[in-house]
Amino acid sequence: MRDDRSPRWAHDSPESDVLDDVIRPGRRFPHRWVDSAGTGQASTLDLVGSRWTLFAGPGDRRWPATSALGMNLHVHDLDAVDEAVLVRPDGFVAWRGTAEESLQETLRGLGLMRFRL
Structure with a gap:
């Protein structure tokens, strides 16, 4: 049995089902x-809440400040992600990747960026 606090975060398993720890656009996070930080343990779902959320590896400073994106992100x-993951307010993954330009393109396509960087 796996320890629930140290999951296997699979990415592209062809046999995945809704209960797997798959992080893929179109699936629930x-x-x-x-x-x-500050709260001890927290649920990943509570960290998303009902807002657009970007998860990145610890110390990954590639991602622009939220004010630079022109949105409330x-x-x-x-620790458990090796790529950045954008999660929608309903808890579904909207984007996963490593390139800031790809994230910006996704945000523009969703109508979430107010201006171009």
Whole structure:
């Protein structure tokens, strides 16, 4: 049995089902207990809440400040991800990747960026 606090974060398994820890656009972001600054343990779903959220690896400073994106985007460090992950307010993954330009293109396509960087 896996320890629920140290999950296997699979990415592109062809046999994945809705209960797997798959992080892929179009699928729900998986629930896991994670260490959160200031609050101790927090659910990944609680970190998303009902807002657009970007998860990135700890200390990954590639991602622009939320004010530079022209939107209210919450950013969290998450040890369990090796790529940045944009999660919609309904908990579904909207984007996953490593290139800032790709994230900006996705945000523009969703009508979420107010101006071009």
